[in-house]
Amino acid sequence: MDELKETDGKHLFQNYSRQEICFSHGKGEALYGLDGREYIDLVAGIAVNSLGHAHPAMTAAVCDQSSRLVHVSNLYLIKEQAELAETLARIAPGDLERSLFVNSGAEANEAAMKLAVRRSGRCKVVTVEGSFHGRTCAALKATGQTKYQEGFEALMSDFAVHVPLNDVDALNEAVDKDTAALLLEPILGEGGVRPCSEEFLRAARDICDDRGALLIVDEVQTGMGRTGEWFGFQHYGVQPDVVTMAKGLGGGFPIGCMMSSDDLSKALPPGTHGTTFGGGPLACAAASAVVRTIEEDGLVARAASLGAEAMKSLQQLEGEYLKEVRGKGLMIGLDMPGHAKALQARALEEGFLVNVCADSVVRLVPPLIVSQSSLQKFTDIVKGYLDEI
Ligand SMILES: Cc1ncc(COP(=O)(O)O)c(C=O)c1O
Incomplete structure (x- = not known):
């Protein structure tokens, strides 16, 4: 030692x-x-x-896949990626039918914010004080805790506005015609396991609809069954426009994902976003084994x-x-x-x-x-x- x-x-x-x-x-x-x-x-x-x-199912999937194909570029069709996307589309409620795979939670949130901004041409993202959305520059700025941002201000633009958790009036005021998206964790994780109130998440849906902003739910920590539903937002009876996930999806194998409807996915046509490793065969085979086992058991x-x-x-x-x-x-x-x-x-x-x-x-x-x-x-x-x- x-x-x-x-x-x-x-x-x-x-x-x-x-x-x-x-x-x-x-x-x-x-x-x-x-x-x-x-x-x-x-x-x-x-x-x-x-x-x-x-876990034997995950070990077998990783050993088997790595003996055949570990990496291939997103320049080609990837069977394991398409299969995982099909499974997630079946599990996710409503019109969340398309997936974009990345490597981490922060990257999934970056993708979601890029989608929201590109789709609307708007420049503002509203999040919650005490939230945590990752350490890459846009995700860091979206994070509602200044302690993580100190010293990195030069790398972050001024696009994010933070409102107190469960304050509907503040939310109503913050989300306006310049707002591309509202980004929320259903239960703040790093922020101290603090759940959104039902009133807050429902109001969030209504306010986004009213102002034409996207509701992005960050399920990086709460997703994949952790809270007793596949996704935390399902406890609230609210349907988000975009969902991000990572952590539990790969069961330890790095993978992240953004899901949206077919219509919204069109905001990111070829060439607008991508990653070398995201959605590689090995990560997707591991995640498929994890999701299958969660379902079967x-x-x-x-x-x-x-x-x-x-x-x-x-x-x-x-x-x-x-x-x-x-x-x-x-x-x-x-x-x-x-x-x-x-x-x-x-x-x-x-x-x-x-x-x-x-x-x-x-x-x-x-x-x-x-x-x-x-x-x-x-x-x-x-x-x-x-x-x-
Ligand atoms: C809710 C939430 N979003 C995003 C992230 C960032 O994920 P990653 O560390 O995989 O980039 C985390 C990590 O703790 C998280 O809890």
């Missing part, structure tokens, strides 16, 4: 504050440290490893029921130190100002990995295959910690 720390310190950009743990392998919901210790993974690469680690409904049960048990512990437990399905935030890091450390001692976001929120985004008993054990750890303090 000392040698690894030294090499990391010497040769890597020090742009992450890493915990001093290194894993040799994983299996199901567990990761194993170099020291052989087992950790129950309630982070899942931050909502990425939908099927946990070393009923993991979306499982996320809903398991998540609701865990949320109920955790909510019983709400009080002076655990202010609020919120979220949907297997995306749960424990708001505990001044105690989030300490609980994370306690969980680690007990062999559980959790993540802290927005300073005070312990975030649980486990694999969709997480066991009920692990969620129960984690709840017991929280209870033990609260009893002690």
